[in-house]
Amino acid sequence: MSVVATLLSGQLLFAALVTGAIYALVALGLNLVYGTLRMLNVAHGDVVMLGAYAAYWTFSGLGVSPLVAAPAIAMLGALAGWLLYRGVIRRLLGSGATASTRLEGNSLLLFFGLSIIVQNAVALAFTPNNRGYSHLDQVHQLAGVAMTGNRIAALAIAGATCVGAALFLSRSLAGLSMRAVIERREAAYIVGIDVDRVQAASFAIGFASAALAGVLLSMLEQFSPFSGFPYTIAAFIVIILGGLGNVAAGLGAALLLGVLETYGVALTSANLRSVLLYGVFVGALLLFPRGLFARRAVRA
Amino acid sequence: MSRLWAAALAALALALGVLPFAANDYLVATGLSLLMWLALTQSWCVLSKMTGYVSLGHVVFYGMGAYLVVVTWQRWPLALAVPAAGIVAALFAALVGLPVLRVRGPYFVILTFGLAELVRYALVAYEAASGTASRILFGAPDLVVIYFAMYALAVGATVLLALVARSRFGHGLRSLRENEEAAETVGVPVVGYKLAAFVLSAAIPGMVGGVMALRSTYFVVDQVFDPMISVTVIAMALLGGGDGPRGPVLGTLFLFTLSQLLWAHAPLAYMLILGTVLVVFVLVAPNGIVGLFETARERRRLGALAREPV
Numbered sequence: 125m126s127v128v129a130t131l132l133s134g135q136l137l138f139a140a141l142v143t144g145a146i147y148a149l150v151a152l153g154l155n156l157v158y159g160t161l162r163m164l165n166v167a168h169g170d171v172v173m174l175g176a177y178a179a180y181w182t183f184s185g186l187g188v189s190p191l192v193a194a195p196a197i198a199m200l201g202a203l204a205g206w207l208l209y210r211g212v213i214r215r216l217l218g219s220g221a222t223a224s225t226r227l228e229g230n231s232l233l234l235f236f237g238l239s240i241i242v243q244n245a246v247a248l249a250f251t252p253n254n255r256g257y258s259h260l261d262q263v264h265q266l267a268g269v270a271m272t273g274n275r276i277a278a279l280a281i282a283g284a285t286c287v288g289a290a291l292f293l294s295r296s297l298a299g300l301s302m303r304a305v306i307e308r309r310e311a312a313y314i315v316g317i318d319v320d321r322v323q324a325a326s327f328a329i330g331f332a333s334a335a336l337a338g339v340l341l342s343m344l345e346q347f348s349p350f351s352g353f354p355y356t357i358a359a360f361i362v363i364i365l366g367g368l369g370n371v372a373a374g375l376g377a378a379l380l381l382g383v384l385e386t387y388g389v390a391l392t393s394a395n396l397r398s399v400l401l402y403g404v405f406v407g408a409l410l411l412f413p414r415g416l417f418a419r420r421a422v423r424a
Numbered sequence: 425m426s427r428l429w430a431a432a433l434a435a436l437a438l439a440l441g442v443l444p445f446a447a448n449d450y451l452v453a454t455g456l457s458l459l460m461w462l463a464l465t466q467s468w469c470v471l472s473k474m475t476g477y478v479s480l481g482h483v484v485f486y487g488m489g490a491y492l493v494v495v496t497w498q499r500w501p502l503a504l505a506v507p508a509a510g511i512v513a514a515l516f517a518a519l520v521g522l523p524v525l526r527v528r529g530p531y532f533v534i535l536t537f538g539l540a541e542l543v544r545y546a547l548v549a550y551e552a553a554s555g556t557a558s559r560i561l562f563g564a565p566d567l568v569v570i571y572f573a574m575y576a577l578a579v580g581a582t583v584l585l586a587l588v589a590r591s592r593f594g595h596g597l598r599s600l601r602e603n604e605e606a607a608e609t610v611g612v613p614v615v616g617y618k619l620a621a622f623v624l625s626a627a628i629p630g631m632v633g634g635v636m637a638l639r640s641t642y643f644v645v646d647q648v649f650d651p652m653i654s655v656t657v658i659a660m661a662l663l664g665g666g667d668g669p670r671g672p673v674l675g676t677l678f679l680f681t682l683s684q685l686l687w688a689h690a691p692l693a694y695m696l697i698l699g700t701v702l703v704v705f706v707l708v709a710p711n712g713i714v715g716l717f718e719t720a721r722e723r724r725r726l727g728a729l730a731r732e733p734v
Contacts, residue, residue, distance in 0.1 A: 216706070233478075233706050234706040238699065240698060247692055396549055398545040402541045409538065410523050
């Protein structure tokens with residue numbers, strides 16, 4: 125296939141859209157947690173991985189379709205996020221004597237420790253081997269493009285969840301208070317927003333969306349206890365490009381990353397996938413540390 | 425306390441110095457890897473403990489050094505290749521330092537990680553494209569020679585950190601850890617100091633990687649850029665605490681002993697414990713073992729004061 129034909133194929137565009145939608149969903153949770161607490165959760169991808177395992181077990185053990193189990197698994201994720209916030213994170217915030225930059229560094233190490241624990245505990249319990257299952261993998265032809273049912277479902281669910289989250293943040297009172305905490309934390313305190321509750325909620329929503337992303341991913345590709353980390357990195361790229369706490373711009377950035385990755389690999393080779401991903405990552409951090417769509421005057 | 429510490433350090437240096445004459449190859453190799461971690465952790469502290477710019481990409485210098493020594497194998501004499509490994513690592517730090525050190529806080533942490541991974545995957549792709557997947561090294565120097573080269577690097581890194589920690593330069597670095605804007609206002613050359621610390625902390629791991637490459641008879645690029653090396657270095661420094669050379673020594677000894685006990689029999693359990701150590705120390709003792717000692721001493725002093733009649 126020639127280069128032009130490759131670029132114009134609907135097949136590739138569809139693949140880019142699916143990848144982008146999943147990245148958007150993973151990045152959504154990371155963005156909320158970083159936005160409200162200024163903590164980079166490097167264990168975020170591991171929540172995705174845990175969601176994938178939960179879907180795998182409900183499907184192969186109980187015979188329940190992952191699409192049916194998804195709400196329950198997302199609720200479990202929310203519970204885990206809420207418990208982590210209550211049990212551990214508040215403690216870290218409580219030791220207020222440390223300077224804020226050191227808190228950020230320390231919280232990163234804390235999440236790194238948690239990430240190592242989760243990965244290896246899962247490897248110990250369920251073996252480090254790759255797992256996967258087939259579900260809804262019959263091919264449909266839509267507008268001349270061959271799509272499997274699971275990819276259509278993943279695209280629809282991830283897209284709908286992201287749009288729903290964007291609406292929640294811009295329309296509902298709870299969403300607005302969350303955005304207030306993201307943008308001006310001290311001011312949010314002053315106008316009477318219960319910052320502690322908002323933070324707990326952002327942890328719960330963040331973990332729920334990550335677990336949901338894991339459920340969707342488990343239908344599409346194989347996974348292992350260590351496959352969460354690349355999603356953490358992809359989500360970092362998305363929130364760096366999209367800008368902090370900006371969910372709508374994050375959606376655009378995620379689609380951009382999906383397109384870059386899919387087309388980049390199609391035009392070069394699969395060996396260069398990691399080079400491409402980390403290249404965009406380093407470039408984005410160096411060139412746009414405040415995001416592609418940042419309005420300069422907003423943040424002091 | 426400080427006299428006790430100096431005596432303990434001298435005893436450790438002496439014990440490690442006579443080890444190759446008194447022990448079998450297995451123990452010497454164990455001592456070698458202890459020295460390697462010591463050199464890596466001390467050099468990491470020069471930038472990251474002093475300035476608070478936590479680098480999660482220390483392995484990039486190690487990997488570049490190892491790679492240089494391997495590709496110049498049997499073409500350059502080692503006496504040239506190993507120092508060149510340090511120089512290349514320092515040059516790389518100088519080159520990327522200015523843009524990288526502009527980024528702060530958690531962004532700096534993940535940027536250094538991403539940069540190390542970028543170099544790793546770029547080299548892996550380059551090797552794959554040029555048709556070399558791995559290399560076999562023949563005729564590497566004797567273990568004892570490698571051991572003493574590493575000994576010199578560990579001592580060098582410890583002395584470097586001790587000198588930096590005491591110097592005017594070190595106080596400047598500490599000041600920008602506390603408040604970069606304030607440091608700049610009172611006249612600390614912030615940009616130059618950060619860059620100098622970054623370059624200083626890069627040279628030693630470059631040479632350490634170059635020396636360790638000689639131990640790998642079978643060399644794979646992917647392995648010398650393993651991000652777990654960076655994580656382990658951070659864990660050792662964090663465990664030790666403080667910003668002088670004392671913390672890294674304590675932290676390295678502690679974690680190294682733990683890994684020796686567990687790694688061979690239960691690698692997953694070792695990783696679990698490593699993760700737990702990180703979590704527990706961040707939550708309970710963010711100032712590490714040194715911090716625990718200091719708190720205990722402070723408490724004793726206050727207790728003694730309280731018992732005195734007023």
